[in-house]
Amino acid sequence: MSALPWLGAVTPGAIGEELLSWLVYLQRGSVLLQLVVVIGLPITMHRFRDRHLEPLRNHPNLQSLVGPLLLLLLSLVFSLLLQPSGLIRYFALLWLGWNLFTPLKTLLLHFNNTFPVEELESTFLKPVYVILSILSFIRLMGSLENLSRIPVANLFGVELSLGKIYTAIVAVYIILTVASRPASFLAWISGKVFGVKSQNRKGLELIFRYSVIGVGLLAVAYYVGIDGNAFIAIAGGLSVGIGFGIKEIISNFISSIWLLFEGSVRPGEILMINGDPCTVRNLGLRATQLRRGRDGAELLIPNQNFFTEEAISYTATETSRRDSVNVGAAYDHDPEQVVELLEAIATNHQQVLSYPPPQAFVTDFADSAVNYRLLFWVANPLQSFNVGSELRQAIWKRFEEKEITIPFPQRQVYPMEWPPSNQTSLRPQLQAEPNLEPRTEDEMD
Amino acid sequence: MAARRCHWSFIGLSSMLAALLSACSQTGPSLPRVLRVARSTSDPGGLNVDETVRSRRVIKQVQALVQEFDPGLHLHPSSFSEANLQREIARQTNSGLGPDLIITNGNSALALLHNKLTDPISLSAEERTQISSLALNRITTAEGQIAGLPVSQYVQLACYDKRRLPEPPESLDALAKASGKGKVFGLAMHLEDLYWTLGGFEATAALQMMLDRGSPSIENKRRLNAWLGWLQNASFQQNVLFLNNQVDLREQLIKGQLDWITCWSSQLPQLRTALKENLGVTTLPRGPVGKATPITRMQVWALGRNSSSRQRADSLRLLAFMVEPWAQKTLSLKYRTSFPINPKVMPIVQRQLATERHLDPAQLELGLTDKPSTHHGNALLSAISSDPRRMTEVGNVLNNVIFGTLNTKEASMALEQALAGAKP
Numbered sequence: 001m002s003a004l005p006w007l008g009a010v011t012p013g014a015i016g017e018e019l020l021s022w023l024v025y026l027q028r029g030s031v032l033l034q035l036v037v038v039i040g041l042p043i044t045m046h047r048f049r050d051r052h053l054e055p056l057r058n059h060p061n062l063q064s065l066v067g068p069l070l071l072l073l074l075s076l077v078f079s080l081l082l083q084p085s086g087l088i089r090y091f092a093l094l095w096l097g098w099n100l101f102t103p104l105k106t107l108l109l110h111f112n113n114t115f116p117v118e119e120l121e122s123t124f125l126k127p128v129y130v131i132l133s134i135l136s137f138i139r140l141m142g143s144l145e146n147l148s149r150i151p152v153a154n155l156f157g158v159e160l161s162l163g164k165i166y167t168a169i170v171a172v173y174i175i176l177t178v179a180s181r182p183a184s185f186l187a188w189i190s191g192k193v194f195g196v197k198s199q200n201r202k203g204l205e206l207i208f209r210y211s212v213i214g215v216g217l218l219a220v221a222y223y224v225g226i227d228g229n230a231f232i233a234i235a236g237g238l239s240v241g242i243g244f245g246i247k248e249i250i251s252n253f254i255s256s257i258w259l260l261f262e263g264s265v266r267p268g269e270i271l272m273i274n275g276d277p278c279t280v281r282n283l284g285l286r287a288t289q290l291r292r293g294r295d296g297a298e299l300l301i302p303n304q305n306f307f308t309e310e311a312i313s314y315t316a317t318e319t320s321r322r323d324s325v326n327v328g329a330a331y332d333h334d335p336e337q338v339v340e341l342l343e344a345i346a347t348n349h350q351q352v353l354s355y356p357p358p359q360a361f362v363t364d365f366a367d368s369a370v371n372y373r374l375l376f377w378v379a380n381p382l383q384s385f386n387v388g389s390e391l392r393q394a395i396w397k398r399f400e401e402k403e404i405t406i407p408f409p410q411r412q413v414y415p416m417e418w419p420p421s422n423q424t425s426l427r428p429q430l431q432a433e434p435n436l437e438p439r440t441e442d443e444m445d
Numbered sequence: 446m447a448a449r450r451c452h453w454s455f456i457g458l459s460s461m462l463a464a465l466l467s468a469c470s471q472t473g474p475s476l477p478r479v480l481r482v483a484r485s486t487s488d489p490g491g492l493n494v495d496e497t498v499r500s501r502r503v504i505k506q507v508q509a510l511v512q513e514f515d516p517g518l519h520l521h522p523s524s525f526s527e528a529n530l531q532r533e534i535a536r537q538t539n540s541g542l543g544p545d546l547i548i549t550n551g552n553s554a555l556a557l558l559h560n561k562l563t564d565p566i567s568l569s570a571e572e573r574t575q576i577s578s579l580a581l582n583r584i585t586t587a588e589g590q591i592a593g594l595p596v597s598q599y600v601q602l603a604c605y606d607k608r609r610l611p612e613p614p615e616s617l618d619a620l621a622k623a624s625g626k627g628k629v630f631g632l633a634m635h636l637e638d639l640y641w642t643l644g645g646f647e648a649t650a651a652l653q654m655m656l657d658r659g660s661p662s663i664e665n666k667r668r669l670n671a672w673l674g675w676l677q678n679a680s681f682q683q684n685v686l687f688l689n690n691q692v693d694l695r696e697q698l699i700k701g702q703l704d705w706i707t708c709w710s711s712q713l714p715q716l717r718t719a720l721k722e723n724l725g726v727t728t729l730p731r732g733p734v735g736k737a738t739p740i741t742r743m744q745v746w747a748l749g750r751n752s753s754s755r756q757r758a759d760s761l762r763l764l765a766f767m768v769e770p771w772a773q774k775t776l777s778l779k780y781r782t783s784f785p786i787n788p789k790v791m792p793i794v795q796r797q798l799a800t801e802r803h804l805d806p807a808q809l810e811l812g813l814t815d816k817p818s819t820h821h822g823n824a825l826l827s828a829i830s831s832d833p834r835r836m837t838e839v840g841n842v843l844n845n846v847i848f849g850t851l852n853t854k855e856a857s858m859a860l861e862q863a864l865a866g867a868k869p
Binding site: 017018021023024025027028029030031034079084085086087090139140141142143145146149 | 477479481483521522523524525526529533536537538539540541542543544751752753755756
């Protein structure tokens, strides 16, 4: 089966042959007897669980160990009777191992309840357990050496055996899941030795992580036997693929690498997206994950958007942000006094930076007030909204103390008669609409 | 609802059990007749893909032969390195999943029987006539049990690259001279692989006496010392290399790093594939006082312990077929890697090979299998290798001689202790 024989060929026939050969074991009485025990015991236990496991009802951890231990006991009985018992023992140990996860988790949490045991279990322990179980089962069936050396594919002239493919998949999984640990360590070391800031450290960590993954994948490729020539062939194939199908993916990936090196979009950075400040949470291979400060929404924006479109950053070179508060004061008050008061209010606020100093300006002689604008700087751009609010409250209170009024436009409203007795301006319109009957005063009310 | 689900799962699992049990009771012709065959290879460490592919091809070719005798019978091969064979067979047998047949060498077959991982074979008087009695003796335990059926044998030869070494040395002296002229020779460090050199110094008698806990005569000791001295001198030669195993020798000959090596007839297919018409094969060089005394390796088919009665019957019929004259002749002449074990077939194969090569039958390597010195060597090595501790001690003495940490006199004494001391 091969579409492109020069590129690769897959021959899975030998695997099927190997797996089918396991059926031969079913012709043996000793194997069947063990299978009956292995399948029959859990069924029996399930059937009579309520009756016989009543004393352990309140101890689910202990209850889960009863079945495997009984199976182990049966395997012991078989071996005492000089009967093959390896299958029973194997499945008993497999069952026991799986059921031990929960008690061990409980025990671990008992000593340290902050330990990320769930994450460890789901991303590492259980996958490793499944991998080892598969390997040990194939070995038990007498096919491990056979299966591992069956050539199943030919990739760029390299004969790939099933064992190599399996090892490569496991290695890639481990590299992808574990790569973050050495990368964090390297970034931490860099932070300590070279004094890298925490935000830059996150970017550095990502670069290290991609480097570890890249080196790991190269090592796996060389282990599999894909050499320089094969890489050239892969690159040739990819160039066609990039041209047609995966341009966007590659574009996003290259953008992410570029942005990391450029340092403009790194985890922890604050960007203005559609007028809202957002914090960069994670720079992925395809998209950047941001958290919008306004409502906490998670945004996923393709990396190439940052590469090709404009983005406002408050943290690219420095993190402080300038904001303003607009306020109007009545014409009665001396603008100089008001400006001084506004600047004093801002200076006294704890989160307003002393340098650059806050400044107030007269911006407009409006209809009912003299308008002022107070400009101030804050260290954390995400705080500017809160600081603005607090400054407005402080201005209101201080204006009250100083008896400075904040005027607002006033309008006088006079009720009109209908039809107006002393106005004739609407008359031509009424004349133009003969169907309109003049309404009574009751209707108008 | 939950109770109903449990009920259905109970019924489902019960059906599965019933299906399994019915599979057991089926003995009709519907089930395929497959024999699982485990084969050990002498390659150390892991086997590579090429070797596995070749090994599977050989088994498939044997299967094609078997198909002519029993069309419904299939062989399913699996390979294990010799180092792992005992452990893997033990693991499988303890689970009831052991192979029906195990193809290995004589020593491993004896060890498997000793560890109760195989069943002994009983042969009728007529069946015994199909097998060389000397071969049968090598595979018979002290209690008289036959550990497996010898099916073929391999001989030790000299393999060389004709381009780099047009004239292979016929004596150890010629070998030393050629090495002085820049030709590179390779030998393996194990007693089994070096045993042929003992004959050139007529030192085998001394080893036999040491093994029998007797004291070798002065003359025998002198011959043994001469052999040990040659071994040490050879190791000091720049162009005589002692490598760990036959696989390394083979690989280095293929890569052109060695010009001449000792090889086994079982390795000829790989060497022929790699070197093609440049591969030269000849007998091993003689020594200063005698001819080389190569031994033979046997291929033994042993019976696994977990077979069903039907699988056992098929296995026994297959074994009987494998030593029949037609199968012996076909296997030997078709694959050219092994020699027959059936005494009636040996002269036929020998004549055929001699006719093909325009040689006298006595000059053929097949003649080696029937020499008294070969039988003696086989018996001696079987006695030594039956005790793993003794084999290790002898190996250590040889290593020390080759690396120059023991002189010949010390080595002779150490060898005497190793051979005599460990004997029960």
